[in-house]
Amino acid sequence: MTRALRARRWFARQAARPALRAPLAPLIALVAAGAVLVAHGEPSPVQQYSGVSVPVGSGSSGPAARELPALLTLADGALLRIAGDQRTPVGLPADATPTTLQQVTLTESAAMALRPDGQHAFLLPGSGGAIDLGLADRLVPGATPAAIAVERDAVVQRYDGSGSPVGAPVALPAGMALGADSTLGIVASTVVGPITPVEDGIAPVAADILANTRTALQRGGMWLPVGPYQPLSASGAVALLWDPLGAELGLLDLRRLAILQPLTADQLPGSPITPVPPEPTAAAPTAPTNPTDPVAAPSPSTVPIEAVPLSLLPVPFPALRGVNVTGPAAFSFDGKWIAIAARVGDRPRLVVGPATLAIVRGDTKLSSLSVISLGGVLGPDQFQPVPVWSQNAVIAARLDGSLIVYSTLTGKAVGQPLPQPVPTAVPPTPSAPGTTASPQPTGELPIDANPTGLPSDTGSGAPTSGSGEVLLPVIGGLGIG
Numbered sequence: 001m002t003r004a005l006r007a008r009r010w011f012a013r014q015a016a017r018p019a020l021r022a023p024l025a026p027l028i029a030l031v032a033a034g035a036v037l038v039a040h041g042e043p044s045p046v047q048q049y050s051g052v053s054v055p056v057g058s059g060s061s062g063p064a065a066r067e068l069p070a071l072l073t074l075a076d077g078a079l080l081r082i083a084g085d086q087r088t089p090v091g092l093p094a095d096a097t098p099t100t101l102q103q104v105t106l107t108e109s110a111a112m113a114l115r116p117d118g119q120h121a122f123l124l125p126g127s128g129g130a131i132d133l134g135l136a137d138r139l140v141p142g143a144t145p146a147a148i149a150v151e152r153d154a155v156v157q158r159y160d161g162s163g164s165p166v167g168a169p170v171a172l173p174a175g176m177a178l179g180a181d182s183t184l185g186i187v188a189s190t191v192v193g194p195i196t197p198v199e200d201g202i203a204p205v206a207a208d209i210l211a212n213t214r215t216a217l218q219r220g221g222m223w224l225p226v227g228p229y230q231p232l233s234a235s236g237a238v239a240l241l242w243d244p245l246g247a248e249l250g251l252l253d254l255r256r257l258a259i260l261q262p263l264t265a266d267q268l269p270g271s272p273i274t275p276v277p278p279e280p281t282a283a284a285p286t287a288p289t290n291p292t293d294p295v296a297a298p299s300p301s302t303v304p305i306e307a308v309p310l311s312l313l314p315v316p317f318p319a320l321r322g323v324n325v326t327g328p329a330a331f332s333f334d335g336k337w338i339a340i341a342a343r344v345g346d347r348p349r350l351v352v353g354p355a356t357l358a359i360v361r362g363d364t365k366l367s368s369l370s371v372i373s374l375g376g377v378l379g380p381d382q383f384q385p386v387p388v389w390s391q392n393a394v395i396a397a398r399l400d401g402s403l404i405v406y407s408t409l410t411g412k413a414v415g416q417p418l419p420q421p422v423p424t425a426v427p428p429t430p431s432a433p434g435t436t437a438s439p440q441p442t443g444e445l446p447i448d449a450n451p452t453g454l455p456s457d458t459g460s461g462a463p464t465s466g467s468g469e470v471l472l473p474v475i476g477g478l479g480i481g
Contacts, residue, residue: 136151137177172188242327337394351371390480
């Protein structure tokens with residue numbers, strides 16, 4: 001028996017001993033799990049944040065691949081509809097340059113585009129051409145029966161899927177902008193848009209937040225103060241809010257505001273709040289009054305955060321250490337899940353968590369948020385596009401033009417490339433003698449087409465060839481339809 005064979009048998013016997021196998025197995029599993037997470041761009045275990053890091057599997061083929069719905073992509077100033085291996089440009093006017101793209105219903109999206117007279121909102125139905133809704137400053141998904149809510153000149157108008165107005169226009173309070181649309185009314189705020197990450201070690205000044213952050217819910221002709229929160233999205237009567245004081249996410253059932261009297265009269269700058277009259281109760285006796293007694297006029301005063309009733313405080317999500325929530329965010333269309341854009345340093349992440357009514361009412365504790373790496377490096381002023389929802393899956397764009405698909409049923413994420421167009425034979429074009437014929441483009445656009453002629457953004461981690469040519473487009477927006 002050779003020395004090598006004896007050594008192998010000795011190691012095999014030692015590994016089979018229970019005293020050694022028991023402690024080694026968990027250690028080997030832990031090291032393997034850490035290696036997988038680091039390989040997918042997650043921080044090392046000593047830097048790990050709270051929450052569940054979800055590794056990204058490969059779904060380019062095999063049982064892990066998901067059948068994608070018809071997707072809209074915004075890349076290099078061009079809107080494309082990708083359905084299977086078919087790529088067709090979205091029919092915007094020739095003078096319109098799209099700038100943002102967002103899903104507004106389960107089957108429809110909307111875009112903002114620049115035209116010679118200013119910025120317009122376009123509704124993009126799942127079938128048919130784009131619908132120009134006119135000049136717009138901002139848009140958000142609409143609450144049923146509206147598909148979209150559009151702000152222009154401090155007035156919000158809702159529209160259905162055909163582009164017809166829904167309901168009367170709503171004038172916003174001075175200094176506030178459209179934050180979200182709920183089944184109870186418009187949610188307006190002094191702070192909308194992406195959340196600026198706070199630098200490490202620099203805490204925001206509480207006085208500045210309380211002075212500059214105001215959010216309110218419209219109820220008919222009244223505006224009910226929500227608090228010093230930033231609205232990120234709404235589903236039905238539930239709003240996802242960002243608390244800059246606590247640097248955390250929270251869910252709030254807005255119906256609680258409709259039955260409680262507003263806390264203060266000075267929460268909306270430039271717009272007084274009409275108090276909600278309390279509902280009369282037959283069992284409540286009224287004390288006799290003397291008409292000659294003077295009536296003290298109420299003086300507006302700011303109520304401290306500690307004095308806010310618990311029923312008006314958002315139910316907080318578990319904190320995410322090391323993850324900066326930036327938004328945007330989108331609810332699933334059954335209202336049970338929320339997907340939020342975030343980052344670790346300059347690396348994009350997708351954060352997914354539950355949002356059922358039982359959680360909002362405080363009947364169930366929030367579970368840990370799932371954090372999925374999207375790969376690549378974001379530029380200094382670059383923000384992620386809004387994730388889109390398709391049934392029980394959320395789809396997020398990677399910077400290299402591929403996708404991450406996360407299933408809320410399985411809790412697993414897979415990376416999938418966009419379907420490639422099928423090459424089609426191009427008939428030769430007759431040419432003059434002495435010249436070389438060049439192939440003519442077909443009706444379908446290749447994946448790296450740039451019909452607008454705008455310069456490509458090559459500073460966001462997109463793969464390039466040796467000559468610097470971008471091989472895959474950087475997705476600046478993602479929609480569905």
